[in-house]
Amino acid sequence: MLKASKTSFFTNVPVNLIWPCAKSSFLLMYLDLFRPLKWLRYGVYVGLFVTWGFYLSVFIAMMYYTVPPPGKTWEESFHGMASYHAFGKDLPICSLGFVLDVYVGFILDIYIICLPLAALSTLKLSRRKKIGVMIFFATGGV
Numbered sequence: 001m002l003k004a005s006k007t008s009f010f011t012n013v014p015v016n017l018i019w020p021c022a023k024s025s026f027l028l029m030y031l032d033l034f035r036p037l038k039w040l041r042y043g044v045y046v047g048l049f050v051t052w053g054f055y056l057s058v059f060i061a062m063m064y065y066t067v068p069p070p071g072k073t074w075e076e077s078f079h080g081m082a083s084y085h086a087f088g089k090d091l092p093i094c095s096l097g098f099v100l101d102v103y104v105g106f107i108l109d110i111y112i113i114c115l116p117l118a119a120l121s122t123l124k125l126s127r128r129k130k131i132g133v134m135i136f137f138a139t140g141g142v
Contacts, residue, residue, distance in 0.1 A: 009066050009074075016059035019105065020051045026112050027051070034119045043115050047108070054104055113138065 027044045034040045068074055116137045120130060 013062045016055045020055040023051045030116055037119055040119050
């Protein structure tokens with residue numbers, strides 16, 4: 001059975017490599033669907049850069065704070081001050097995980113949902129078809 005320190009590590013750190021893959025799949029799909037729209041291509045590139053830059057930097061920071069230094073066990077490292085910075089045991093609102101999940105993750109999700117909606121609003125479709133396609137893309141928000 002894994003101890004609390006290893007469980008906390010494996011539930012908080014690898015996720016920072018999974019989320020950018022999931023978000024990138026949507027952005028790459030938009031790039032494929034809306035390639036003729038130059039502004040959307042740039043928007044996708046910016047989204048990919050910000051997503052990967054942010055999640056990789058958080059991954060590195062979480063590794064720094066959670067992996068035990070040489071000579072320490074997982075338990076000693078988990079109960080040390082570095083772990084407090086990573087998991088916010090005293091003030092959860094200041095923890096790295098909270099900032100990642102709530103603030104930046106939510107903002108990136110809204111950005112990813114709004115990109116195709118803005119592109120669809122410029123297409124020459126009937127109002128009924130445009131609303132139908134927008135509802136299709138907006139289901140990702142659910």
